[in-house]
Amino acid sequence: MSFIDAVDKVEVPRPPKHYTEPSFAEVLGVPIAYRRQGNGEAVVFLHGAGFTRRWVPMYEMLAQKFDFIAPESPGFGETPMPPWFRDFSDLSILYDQLFEQLGLDQIHLIGYSMGGWAAAEFASYYPRRLKSLSLVVPIGLRLEDNPGVDLFQLSPQQLMDRLFNDKKVMAEFMEGMDDFDEGIHLYSEMSAAARLIWAPRYNLALERRLQRLTCPTLVVRAEDDHLVPNQMAEKFATTLPNNRLVMIPETGHELCLERPAELARELADFIKEASK
Numbered sequence: 001m002s003f004i005d006a007v008d009k010v011e012v013p014r015p016p017k018h019y020t021e022p023s024f025a026e027v028l029g030v031p032i033a034y035r036r037q038g039n040g041e042a043v044v045f046l047h048g049a050g051f052t053r054r055w056v057p058m059y060e061m062l063a064q065k066f067d068f069i070a071p072e073s074p075g076f077g078e079t080p081m082p083p084w085f086r087d088f089s090d091l092s093i094l095y096d097q098l099f100e101q102l103g104l105d106q107i108h109l110i111g112y113s114m115g116g117w118a119a120a121e122f123a124s125y126y127p128r129r130l131k132s133l134s135l136v137v138p139i140g141l142r143l144e145d146n147p148g149v150d151l152f153q154l155s156p157q158q159l160m161d162r163l164f165n166d167k168k169v170m171a172e173f174m175e176g177m178d179d180f181d182e183g184i185h186l187y188s189e190m191s192a193a194a195r196l197i198w199a200p201r202y203n204l205a206l207e208r209r210l211q212r213l214t215c216p217t218l219v220v221r222a223e224d225d226h227l228v229p230n231q232m233a234e235k236f237a238t239t240l241p242n243n244r245l246v247m248i249p250e251t252g253h254e255l256c257l258e259r260p261a262e263l264a265r266e267l268a269d270f271i272k273e274a275s276k
Contacts, residue, residue, distance in 0.1 A: 004028055004029040005029055005082070005083070005084075006029035006030075007029060007030055007031070007080045007081075007082045007083075008031075009024070009031050009080065010078065010080045012053065012078050012185055013176075013179060013181040013185055014053065015054055015175075015182075016175050017054070017172065017173070017175060017176075018054035018055055018056050018057075019053055019054055019055075020054070020055040022034055022035050022053075022077070023035070025098055025101050027094055027097050027098045027101060028093075028094060028097055030074060030094065031079065032072070032079050032094065032098050033071070033072045033077050034069055034071035034072065034098075034102075035055055035059070035069070035070045036067070036068065036070070036102075037055075037060075037063040038062070038063035038064065038065070038067050038068045039066075039067055040065065040066045040067055041066050041108060041271060041275050042066070042069065042104050042106075042107045043062060043066040043067065043068050043108045043109075043110065043271060044069045044070075044071070044099070044104070044107050044108070044109050045059070045062075045069070045110045045111075045112070046073070046095075046109070046111040046112065046115030046116075046122075047070065047073070047076065047077075047112060047114075047115045048112045048113035048114045048115050048116075048256075049076075049113065049114045049151070049189065049190065049193040050186065050189060051173060051254075051257065052072050052076045052077030052078075052189065053072075053077045055070075056256070056257060056260065057261075058257075058261075058263060058264050061260060061261065061264035061268075062264050062267065062268060065268050066108070066268075066271065069102070069104075071095070071098060073091060073115075073118070073192070074090075074091070074192065075189060075191065075193075075195070076189050076192055077189075081188075085195065086195060087195070087196065088117065088118060088196060088203070089121070089125075091118055091121070091122075091196070092118075092121055092122045092125045092126070095118075095122055096122070096125070096126055096129070099129065105129075106128075106129055106130065106131050107129060107130065107131065108130070108131050108133075108134070108271045108274065108275075109122065109123065109129075109130055109132070109133050109134070110134040110135075110136065110267060111133075111135050111138060112136040112137065112138075112256055113136070113137055113138065113139060113228070113253065114139060114193060114196065114197055116135040116136060116138025116139060116236075117138055117139050117140030117196075117197065117203075118196070119133060119135060119138075120138060120140055120206060120210060120236070121206065123210065123213055124206060124209035124212060124213075125209075127212045127213050127215070130213070130215045131215055131274055131275065132218070132270065132271055132274035132275075133213065133216075133217045133218070134217070134218040134220065134267055134270060134271070135217070135218070135219050135220070135233075135236055135240075136255065136263065136267075137220065137221060137232075137233060137253055137255065138219065138232065138236050139201070139202075139228055139232060140197075140202055140203055140206055141202055141206060141207060141232060141235050141236060141239065142202040142204060143202075143229060143231055143235065146229045146231055147201065148201075148227070148228050148229050148232065149162060149226075149227055149228075150201075151227065152190070152194060152198060156177075156186070159227075160174060161226075162226040162253065163226075163227060163252065163254040164252055164253075164254050164257075164258065165222075165224055165226070165250070165251060165252030165254075165258065166250075166251075166252070169254070169257050169258050170254075173257055207239050210239055210240055210241075211241060213241050213242070214241070215242070216242050216244075216270070216273070216274040217240040217241065217242055217243045217244070218243070218244050218245075218246065218266075218267070218270045219233050219234075219236045219237040219240065219243060219244070219245045219246075220233070220245075220246055220247070220248060220255070220263065220266060220267075221233030221245065221246075221247050221248075222248060222251040222252055222253055222255050223247055223248065223249050223251050224251070224252055225251075225252055225253045226252055226253065227253040228253060233245065244270070246266055248262050248263055248266065249262075
């Protein structure tokens with residue numbers, strides 16, 4: 001009898017823009033979907049709670065400078081959800097094993113939003129794996145005076161309005177969202193997100209555990225985030241050792257899509273400096 005039950009690959013709808021075929025790595029019985037391009041320093045990007053299955057412009061910009069890898073977490077994109085998956089500790093172990101199988105000894109890790117929480121958790125478990133850590137509008141710490149918006153209480157349209165300040169960019173990435181199969185897939189991704197971030201919406205132990213880090217760290221905040229309070233990024237910046245805090249002007253929470261060139265430049269400059 002095996003203590004690791006394998007799960008099968010899943011068929012998912014393909015977004016009309018920016019879709020690319022993933023590669024797969026079988027990790028602890030889970031076929032982890034990932035996209036990888038470029039050469040140089042290994043840079044891993046952990047996504048937020050949506051807009052998966054795409055090779056977006058920011059990825060391409062970073063892939064021109066680094067060996068850029070964008071995996072999809074269980075329940076997101078084309079990675080199926082195993083029945084035993086519960087929390088960030090499971091995710092951290094999966095990613096540690098994935099990096100081992102991909103031959104990645106040390107990496108520069110970037111996490112966006114929910115992926116920022118995932119990256120912070122991974123860093124607290126495996127600090128020696130990191131050359132640098134970058135968190136973009138992260139969540140995961142407790143703000144006593146401003147807990148922020150509960151995204152699970154918002155309608156899809158309300159959520160999109162809070163994610164994007166630039167409505168032209170929102171319209172581009174909303175194409176195909178009225179497709180029935182896409183709607184079912186988005187619902188399943190929100191269910192996967194709920195396993196990780198619904199209750200509670202923070203980890204009280206994370207502030208203490210992050211003190212283990214010795215690598216350079218960067219926190220990127222939006223100018224006008226309508227989903228996560230700006231104080232969240234500021235609290236991460238004061239919590240993380242060896243940290244730099246930057247702000248991307250004229251951005252909301254979805255700054256990876258709203259201002260990809262500006263964000264890619266900040267991340268690339270930081271990673272190059274941390275590589276010296």
